[in-house]
Amino acid sequence: MLSVALVGAGRIGRIRAGVLRRSPDTRLAVVADTDVSRAEELAREAGAAATSDWGAAVTRPDVDLVVVSTPTKFHAEIAVAALEAGKHVLCEKPLARTVDEARRILQVAQCARRVLKTGFNYRHLAHVRKAKELLSTAALGPLYFLRCRYGHGGRPRYEAEWCTDADLSGGGVLLEQGIHIFDLVRYLLGEPARILAQTRRFFWGFPTVEDNGFCLVQTLAGQEAQVHVSWTQWRNLFHLEIFGHEGYLQLEGRDGHYGPQRLAWGQRKPDHSRPAEQVFEFAAADDSWEVEWREMVSAIQADREPSGSGHDGLRAQQMVEAAYLSSQQRAWITIPKL
Numbered sequence: 342m343l344s345v346a347l348v349g350a351g352r353i354g355r356i357r358a359g360v361l362r363r364s365p366d367t368r369l370a371v372v373a374d375t376d377v378s379r380a381e382e383l384a385r386e387a388g389a390a391a392t393s394d395w396g397a398a399v400t401r402p403d404v405d406l407v408v409v410s411t412p413t414k415f416h417a418e419i420a421v422a423a424l425e426a427g428k429h430v431l432c433e434k435p436l437a438r439t440v441d442e443a444r445r446i447l448q449v450a451q452c453a454r455r456v457l458k459t460g461f462n463y464r465h466l467a468h469v470r471k472a473k474e475l476l477s478t479a480a481l482g483p484l485y486f487l488r489c490r491y492g493h494g495g496r497p498r499y500e501a502e503w504c505t506d507a508d509l510s511g512g513g514v515l516l517e518q519g520i521h522i523f524d525l526v527r528y529l530l531g532e533p534a535r536i537l538a539q540t541r542r543f544f545w546g547f548p549t550v551e552d553n554g555f556c557l558v559q560t561l562a563g564q565e566a567q568v569h570v571s572w573t574q575w576r577n578l579f580h581l582e583i584f585g586h587e588g589y590l591q592l593e594g595r596d597g598h599y600g601p602q603r604l605a606w607g608q609r610k611p612d613h614s615r616p617a618e619q620v621f622e623f624a625a626a627d628d629s630w631e632v633e634w635r636e637m638v639s640a641i642q643a644d645r646e647p648s649g650s651g652h653d654g655l656r657a658q659q660m661v662e663a664a665y666l667s668s669q670q671r672a673w674i675t676i677p678k679l
């Protein structure tokens with residue numbers, strides 16, 4: 342049984358707390374939040390301790406694993422302190438505000454020989470799992486390109502949320518949401534080589550962050566990925582396609598306002614007539630958080646890197662940072678090799 346400290350009892354902290362409490366392998370020992378009433382509310386439900394002092398929570402001797410679900414600005418400081426105290430860490434995406442901050446977390450994890458996972462739950466969405474399974478059987482043959490449109494239209498009082506302030510978030514929609522898609526580009530297609538991006542502030546007028554990002558990514562193997570992430574997608578949309586020599590996959594939906602998950606697998610016919618499509622529909626409930634948590638626990642038990650590791654977090658962060666640079670310089674930017 343792994344004992345967990347959860348730092349940041351907001352929207353995602355609540356989801357994580359529910360999942361870890363339902364797991365037979367983990368128990369919630371302590372919740373920390375600068376707003377102690379939030380920590381107390383979550384802790385009460387789980388019979389855990391509550392504190393406003395995250396430093397005390399992540400160094401408790403009875404804690405094995407720390408979940409960091411605060412605004413991004415605080416990820417690096419909290420994750421580093423937890424790792425230095427010998428704890429395993431699951432840190433929400435993005436791992437940090439910048440590549441430098443993310444690299445520091447990774448270095449400390451490597452020195453401390455602890456498991457570091459980035460909160461890339463999209464890898465574990467049911468339709469992404471099915472896509473990965475089909476790709477691993479070479480169902481599409483050699484892969485040509487990936488195309489993704491992903492976004493929402495904000496929420497009432499969106500302008501007051503921390504993710505629209507670059508000091509707290511590190512970036513706008515490209516970092517907050519695009520990072521999931523960049524991770525999927527690496528996960529489903531391959532290692533990126535270079536990126537061309539344009540960020541825009543069309544509607545929200547946030548002084549420091551973009552509300553739309555348009556990107557082209559070329560992989561080392563010469564494939565293309567086209568990614569558009571948006572906070573002006575007035576009706577939520579998640580739509581991701583992958584095309585290969587023998588056919589295509591089309592993933593739609595996510596959960597809630599994005600609609601149920603669905604995957605269509607089209608197989609090219611030798612005579613090039615209209616492809617046959619096999620459709621997989623998935624249950625409305627999103628189980629990606631549960632599956633991700635099992636992956637974290639299993640990685641700790643087996644002393645191995647999890648899927649969506651610290652390394653994966655750093656690579657996706659490098660893609661985002663290259664995208665921002667590309668938008669500034671209006672040029673293709675090479676994504677550094679690690």
Ligand SMILES: NC(=O)c1ccc[n+]([C@@H]2O[C@H](COP(=O)([O-])OP(=O)(O)OC[C@H]3O[C@@H](n4cnc5c(N)ncnc54)[C@H](O)[C@@H]3O)[C@@H](O)[C@H]2O)c1
Pocket residue numbers: 348349350351352353354373374375376379395409410411412413415433434435460461462503517
């Ligand atoms: N995986 C996903 O799909 C997904 C979705 C949304 C957000 N996130 C990530 O999860 C993290 C949290 O986002 P959220 O939407 O839950 O935010 P939130 O604002 O709902 O919650 C953040 C909580 O952290 C607390 N907090 C702030 N500073 C703190 C500090 N220094 N120490 C302790 N607690 C502190 C706040 O009081 C708040 O309760 C972010 O990194 C975000 O990018 C991930």
